[in-house]
Every structure is written in structure tokens, then in C-alpha cells.
Amino acid sequence: MKTVVLLSGGIDSTVLLADRIDRGDHCLALTIDYGQTHNREIGAAQQVAAHYDVVWRLAPLTLGGSALTGQGEIPVGHAEHVDATYVPGRNIVMIAIAAAIAEQCGAAAVLFGANREDAAGYPDCRPKFISAIDAAVSLGTARGISVHAPFASLTKTNIVALGKHLGVPFDLTWSCYRGWSVPCGRCGACAANEQAGL
Amino acid sequence: MKTVVLLSGGIDSTVLLADRIDRGDHCLALTIDYGQTHNREIGAAQQVAAHYDVVWRLAPLTLGGSALTGQGEIPVGHAEHVDATYVPGRNIVMIAIAAAIAEQCGAAAVLFGANREDAAGYPDCRPKFISAIDAAVSLGTARGISVHAPFASLTKTNIVALGKHLGVPFDLTWSCYRGWSVPCGRCGACAANEQAGL
Numbered sequence: 001m002k003t004v005v006l007l008s009g010g011i012d013s014t015v016l017l018a019d020r021i022d023r024g025d026h027c028l029a030l031t032i033d034y035g036q037t038h039n040r041e042i043g044a045a046q047q048v049a050a051h052y053d054v055v056w057r058l059a060p061l062t063l064g065g066s067a068l069t070g071q072g073e074i075p076v077g078h079a080e081h082v083d084a085t086y087v088p089g090r091n092i093v094m095i096a097i098a099a100a101i102a103e104q105c106g107a108a109a110v111l112f113g114a115n116r117e118d119a120a121g122y123p124d125c126r127p128k129f130i131s132a133i134d135a136a137v138s139l140g141t142a143r144g145i146s147v148h149a150p151f152a153s154l155t156k157t158n159i160v161a162l163g164k165h166l167g168v169p170f171d172l173t174w175s176c177y178r179g180w181s182v183p184c185g186r187c188g189a190c191a192a193n194e195q196a197g198l
Numbered sequence: 199m200k201t202v203v204l205l206s207g208g209i210d211s212t213v214l215l216a217d218r219i220d221r222g223d224h225c226l227a228l229t230i231d232y233g234q235t236h237n238r239e240i241g242a243a244q245q246v247a248a249h250y251d252v253v254w255r256l257a258p259l260t261l262g263g264s265a266l267t268g269q270g271e272i273p274v275g276h277a278e279h280v281d282a283t284y285v286p287g288r289n290i291v292m293i294a295i296a297a298a299i300a301e302q303c304g305a306a307a308v309l310f311g312a313n314r315e316d317a318a319g320y321p322d323c324r325p326k327f328i329s330a331i332d333a334a335v336s337l338g339t340a341r342g343i344s345v346h347a348p349f350a351s352l353t354k355t356n357i358v359a360l361g362k363h364l365g366v367p368f369d370l371t372w373s374c375y376r377g378w379s380v381p382c383g384r385c386g387a388c389a390a391n392e393q394a395g396l
Contacts, residue, residue, distance in 0.1 A: 060258075061259075061295075082340045086340060088298050088301035088302045088339065088340070089294060089295070089297045089298025089299075089300075089301050089302075089338075089339060090298070091338065092294040092297055092298065092334070092335060092338050092339070093291070093294040093295055093297075093298050095294075096287060096290040096291040096293075096294035096295075097259075097287070097291055097294075099287045099290055099291075100286050100287025100288070100290065100291050101287075102287075103286035103287050104286045104287075123337065123338055123339060123340050124338040124339070126337065126338075128337050129334060129337040129338040132330065132333045132334035132337050132338070133334040133338065135330045135333070135334070136290070136327060136330035136331040136333070136334040137290060139321065139324065139326050139327040139330050140287075140289065140290050140321055140322040140324075140327040140330070140331065141286065141287060141290070141321060141322070142280045142284060142286070142321050
């Protein structure tokens with residue numbers, strides 16, 4: 001199956017790409033430059049795509065209103081309600097762009113790497129949202145593109161374990177929400193990686 | 199109510215803006231530059247927004263794969279199935295960007311001007327799609343933004359009549375799919391306007 005995989009350059013989407021290649025999908029990796037202050041992840045995505053020798057596309061987009069785009073402080077750990085690192089509308093727009101590209105290039109599906117723990121702080125990672133955007137994209141495209149988050153029921157620990165099994169080059173990925181030269185070790189993304197044993 | 203109105207610069211979205219202002223909405227007009235060859239409509243949108251003295255935002259976006267973005271011939275009239283002027287994923291992406299902006303600026307809803315006749319040739323104008331994207335955007339945003347196409351059951355003739363009632367400056371709008379200095383008189387958009395008595 002030909003698929004468009006949203007690749008942030010972090011662990012979840014990298015393992016997702018590795019898993020789909022392992023399952024025989026013909027993947028196009030799509031990274032969105034939405035003004036994230038931790039734009040080191042874009043270089044990581046490019047390296048991951050090169051490692052797997054898949055076509056990589058970088059699409060620009062201007063979003064805002066989040067700690068990840070420079071508005072407000074990046075919190076320590078993850079929130080129980082909507083996180084300060086929630087970027088208003090981000091996943092809706094990223095999935096929409098991926099769907100447009102899928103429709104153009106003959107891909108059947110858009111895949112993104114939301115995991116079970118994302119659902120707490122990010123409304124655009126919740127299973128109900130994923131089902132709803134799948135329905136909307138399927139109805140709104142001429143070829144009925146589908147949208148899936150195959151890791152929606154997995155924890156970061158499960159995903160890391162799958163990645164290790166698949167030989168994923170974790171050293172090429174970038175997770176930290178801060179744009180420093182080394183991971184901060186304190187933000188939600190760093191905390192999740194540490195908890196998952198990375 | 200604060201709303202984001204997708205304003206192409208054509209008749210439907212212009213009448214929609216006029217109607218919402220008439221109903222007391224506080225509107226932000228959003229125009230998307232998606233590489234349309236008939237980019238005269240962008241200037242028209244700006245003039246319409248200035249006429250109504252509303253905030254106007256122009257967002258860039260790269261789409262393709264349509265006669266409207268230079269791939270293939272613009273057909274005479276409108277098709278019964280998917281039209282050559284269907285831009286893959288366009289309305290999904292435009293609605294997504296509008297939702298992101300709505301979420302950022304405190305608007306409650308995204309409005310777009312799909313009409314009853316659009317449903318035939320454009321999957322992303324059909325009532326089922328509109329309901330589905332409304333559900334997805336509502337679930338995927340922290341503030342539960344809604345998406346409506348208030349003219350989905352109206353014909354172009356109905357919309358033109360409403361516009362005349364509201365005193366809409368039709369001379370500021372641009373509908374023709376060709377980017378010439380005067381409307382071609384033959385494309386689907388020109389045909390629809392003529393049929394509606396403009």
C-alpha cells in the first residue's frame with residue numbers, strides 16, 4: 001500500500017515509518033515546518049528518511065499560539081488537561097496537508113504517530129478525533145483517503161520496544177521540545193523518553 | 199459570535215461574509231493563496247474585506263494536481279462527477295487552517311461558502327463531508343471550534359438574490375477560473391454566475 005507518513009523526526013513517527021516499511025508499505029515521509037522552536041527535529045526527520053531511503057517532503061506552514069512556537073514557557077513534564085505545548089489546530093492541518101498530498105500522489109492512507117499517552121494533553125491525538133478526521137478526509141477526497149494512527153493504543157514504552165525490535169536508529173531522532181544542542185532532560189518529550197527507557 | 203469566514207473573493211463567500219456581518223457576527227476574513235492560476239480572486243477578496251472593514255488574513259499554501267493550479271485544461275461548465283477544477287484536499291486544508299486561526303484568535307466557528315450545486319463536482323463541498331469535518335474539528339480543538347457551510351442548501355441563484363438584498367458589491371468579486379483581465383464567460387464559475395442572473 002502506498003502511504004503518506006507524517007514524520008516529525010521524533011521516536012513515535014520514526015518507529016511508525018520503520019514499522020510500515022517492515023510491513024511492505026511504499027511510504028512517502030512528510031515533515032511540516034510549522035515554526036516549531038525545536039526545529040532540530042526537522043533535520044532529524046530528514047536523516048531518518050534518508051536512512052530508510054524514502055521520498056521526503058518538507059511542507060511549510062505558519063501556526064502559532066503554543067509554547068512550541070515561542071508563545072509561553074515549555075512546561076516541565078506533561079499536563080493532565082490541554083498541554084501548553086498543544087499547538088492550536090496543528091494535527092488537523094498536518095493531516096489535511098498529508099491528505100492533499102496523498103490524493104495527488106496516489107497514496108491510499110495518511111498515517112500519524114499519536115500514542116496512548118498523547119491523548120491526555122492533546123485533543124488532536126484522541127481516538128475520537130482520529131475516527132472523526134478519518135471520516136472527514138475519506139468523504140472529502142475523490143479517492144477516499146483514510147487516516148490512521150496505528151499507535152493510538154500503544155504507550156511510548158511499547159513503541160520504543162517495537163523500535164528496538166525493528167532496529168530503529170534512535171540516535172538519529174530528536175524529541176526534546178527545546179531547541180538546544182542537547183536534550184534538556186526535563187520537558188514532556190524528554191520525560192517520556194526517559195520513562196520508556198531511552 | 200466571533201467567526202472566521204473563508205473568503206475566496208467570489209460571490210458565495212462574499213455574500214456569506216455580508217450575511218454574517220448583517221447577523222452581527224464579528225468576522226475575520228481568511229483567504230488562502232494555494233497557487234490558483236486565477237489569483238485575481240485574491241485581490242478581489244482583499245477589496246471585499248476592505249469594503250466591509252473586517253480584518254483580512256492571507257495564508258500561503260502549496261497545493262496542486264488540479265486545472266485550477268495549472269495542471270490540465272479548465273473545462274467548459276461544470277462536471278457531473280469529480281470536476282477537473284477539484285483541487286485535491288483543498289477545502290480540507292483551508293478549513294483546517296481556518297480552524298487553527300479560529301482556535302488562536304478566540305473565534306467559535308469557521309464558515310465557508312459551499313453551495314448546493316458545488317456538491318456534484320466537489321467531494322469536499324458535500325453535506326456529509328461538512329458534517330464530518332465539523333465533528334473532527336470540534337473534537338480536535340481545545341475550544342471545540344465548529345465548522346458550518348450555511349449556504350449548503352442554497353443555489354447560486356438564491357445566494358445572488360440574498361446578496362442583492364444585502365447590497366453586496368458584486369463588482370468587487372471575481373469568479374472566473376481563468377486568470378484573464380476579463381471573465382472568460384465559459385468556465386463553470388462564469389456559467390454559474392450567468393445562470394444566476396449576474
